[in-house]
Amino acid sequence: MTLEITNLSKTYSNGVQALKNVTLSIPKGMYGLLGPNGAGKSTLMRILATLQEPDAGNIQLDNIDVINQKDEVRKTLGYLPQEFGVYPKVSAESLLEHFAILKGITSRAARRETVEALLRQTNLWEVRKQKLGGYSGGMRQRFGVAVALLGNPKLMIVDEPTAGLDPAERVRFLNLLSELGENSVVLLSTHIVEDVSELCTRMAIINKGEILHEAEPLKAMEGLKGKIWRKIIEKKALPQVEQEHNIISTKLLSGRTVVHVYSNAAPAGFEVVQPDLEDVYFSAMAGHYRQRTGQETKELQP
Numbered sequence: 001m002t003l004e005i006t007n008l009s010k011t012y013s014n015g016v017q018a019l020k021n022v023t024l025s026i027p028k029g030m031y032g033l034l035g036p037n038g039a040g041k042s043t044l045m046r047i048l049a050t051l052q053e054p055d056a057g058n059i060q061l062d063n064i065d066v067i068n069q070k071d072e073v074r075k076t077l078g079y080l081p082q083e084f085g086v087y088p089k090v091s092a093e094s095l096l097e098h099f100a101i102l103k104g105i106t107s108r109a110a111r112r113e114t115v116e117a118l119l120r121q122t123n124l125w126e127v128r129k130q131k132l133g134g135y136s137g138g139m140r141q142r143f144g145v146a147v148a149l150l151g152n153p154k155l156m157i158v159d160e161p162t163a164g165l166d167p168a169e170r171v172r173f174l175n176l177l178s179e180l181g182e183n184s185v186v187l188l189s190t191h192i193v194e195d196v197s198e199l200c201t202r203m204a205i206i207n208k209g210e211i212l213h214e215a216e217p218l219k220a221m222e223g224l225k226g227k228i229w230r231k232i233i234e235k236k237a238l239p240q241v242e243q244e245h246n247i248i249s250t251k252l253l254s255g256r257t258v259v260h261v262y263s264n265a266a267p268a269g270f271e272v273v274q275p276d277l278e279d280v281y282f283s284a285m286a287g288h289y290r291q292r293t294g295q296e297t298k299e300l301q302p
Contacts (some may be wrong), residue, residue, distance in 0.1 A: 001028045001062055001154060003048075003185050008057030010043055010209075019054070020209040030181035032196030032203035032217075033189045034281060038187040041189040042082065045159045048187070049079045061155055061185070073155070078148035078184075080141070082160040088133025092124055092143050095132065096150075103150045118146040122176060132213040138169025146178060156186040172196055197277040205284045213284040220280040222255055228279045228286075229261050229270035245270075248282040262288045 003026040010019040018040045035041050046052040048059065050070040055133060059066035066073050087095060095117050105111045119125045122142040127135075135143065141161055148156060158177065162170045164243070178199055188200060195204050197217060204214040211280050213220065228248075235257050241247065245261040261267060262283050273279075 001185055002026065003155060003187070004060040006058045008044070008054050008059065010047065010052070010054050016240065018209050020196050020210055022057070022209070024204055024211065024214065026185055026187060027179070027202065028185055029202070030178065030186050030188060030200045032189060032200035033206060034191070034193065034196050034203055036191055036207040039206045041206060042159055045157050045187070045189050048155070049077060050074060075151070076154040078153035078156040080144045080148045080158045080161060082163065084144055086132040086140060086143065089131055091129050092119065092135070093128040093129055096143070096146055099147050100150055107151070114150070118149055121149070122146045123172065136169065138165045138173055140172055141165065142176060154184055156180055156184050158186065159189045160191070161188070161190060162190070193278045193281050205281060207285060211279070217277050217280070221275045221277060224275035224279055224283060226272060227262055227264060228273050228275045229263055229267050230273045231259050231270045232256050233259055246286070248279065248286050248288070262286065
């Protein structure tokens, strides 16, 4: 099972080009789409979910033409958008049963069996009678997954699922998502690097509608080995360091600034560090990655 996206483009009426010739091959399992807010992630998710039309390009889910066979796609699609509404005065069990009817599960026995299985899978069975208005953010997200899983979808689209969750709820939610990739294509769209690092076997980095880098996270980190260097400096020294070095990221540590730079050679006063996925992300955003152009491979600079 593979989702093939070829030369997908979308420009809005205000002139914003949300997607620019996006091409991706997404296999079964967890696939991360990583990028900042406004990068084009949600536009791509909505097009895949048949909620928007692209200007150009093709999308194929096995033998289904996603753009021209929307009804077929919807039969096998699970979609958890970044924001979704619930009826606050209705219980999770009642609302999920209603959605099951809409999904075509007409047998009462089959519907009850499906609802119970999904509520247990999402760890909501014990609170199934509770009104959704009393659910925490993480509980609502897990209910959204239960709705998305109705009908055993081949394609699951999950858009910014952990934004706003507390650490405990985030862990519970990520554990749930990790189980879903065993039987489906699960596309996880996020700006949180840790979500992709912990869940996904493949990923793409997108910015301003373009795919900057596509790789396996472990191989991407290995490809930066010996190129990421760190130094702890006083904040007032940052402008000077920015002039002298190619900084990819900075963060505060006990009132001082930790600087990561990309360099093929050791910068004076810096120590080499083992790259993580955050370094891959910021290196791609800064233009440091390998791209094939015909027979030639070149390194892109900012």
